[in-house]
Amino acid sequence: MRPHGSPDKAGIIRTEADIAAGLSALVRIDPRLEAVAATAGPLPLRRDPGGLPGLARIIVAQQVSRASAAAIFARLEAEFDIADPQAFLSADDAVYRRAGLSRPKQRTVRAVAKAVDRGDLDLARVEVAPVDTALAELVGVSGVGPWTAECYLLFCAGHPDVFPSGDLALRVALAHAFHHDARPSARQAASLALAWAPHRSVAARLFWAYYAAITRREAAPAA
Known part of the structure; x- marks a missing residue:
């Protein structure tokens, strides 16, 4: 872009x-x-906080109302530390079901957490990178599509x-x-x-x- x-x-x-x-x-x-x-x-x-919590919030918000997304995200926050990628990875399916997260979204947040944990996805770097570079890094994670990547840059990174x-x-x-x-x-x-x-x-x-x-x-x- x-x-x-x-x-x-x-x-x-x-x-x-x-x-x-x-x-x-x-x-x-x-x-x-x-x-x-x-x-x-x-x-x-x-403007929303960035990092893993910010990207997870956008994934949760896909195709649901803002009120529903807020409720689901609040339940996730009650279950574990959403800033800790290991917490996303160690949470079992029952935890995600209690929060109301669909299976596709479970797979995506786990894939993002794994990429962040391994250092394959550096969200601090993404937020200051040129838009094309940032989008490419985000969509390189399984389950993260253009809409999710663009909304992260728009709402969390403040890209103009x-x-x-x-x-x-x-x-x-x-x-x-x-x-x-x-x-x-x-x-x-x-x-x-x-x-x-x-x-x-x-x-x-x-x-x-x-x-x-x-x-x-x-x-x-x-x-």
Whole structure:
């Protein structure tokens, strides 16, 4: 994901002021987004702690509501130290079942914990690496797909130019905002988002908020 189109520089997103600056830049790049922003309302910062707990939280959140994800993650935290990769590896299936984690997600969090424990996945390094490099390292772990990797960089690392184009809510929002008869494919959504570089992470927040406004549903990302 390399910047295209905009001469504006974008730094790591740390504060609400960074979101506001990114949104102003987006409206300059694409004036259509002013109407989208008016409907979306205030954009949340949504920065989460990184490391193993942060990546595990995103895995848990796949394809469930934000409330369900929070409940599952809270049960995991009650079972063991989520910052310790060995704790993930030593927990048996019953522990994960009590927490409400599906078998595919169990396999993924264990694969991530194993990679972190072995040093094959260095999340501190990932968070400061160029986006393409970071994505490649993350998706190199079994079970970690592009959506999970992109959301980790967006929410935990604060990368400014990530747009999870496979996200269903984002694609629904794009179709509605631009009056498309059908929601775009992931490839088409990625192509649309190219124009918003290097502020695609704020664009993603904008369209999640827009989705919440038009559907009255949670603005949680969903693969």
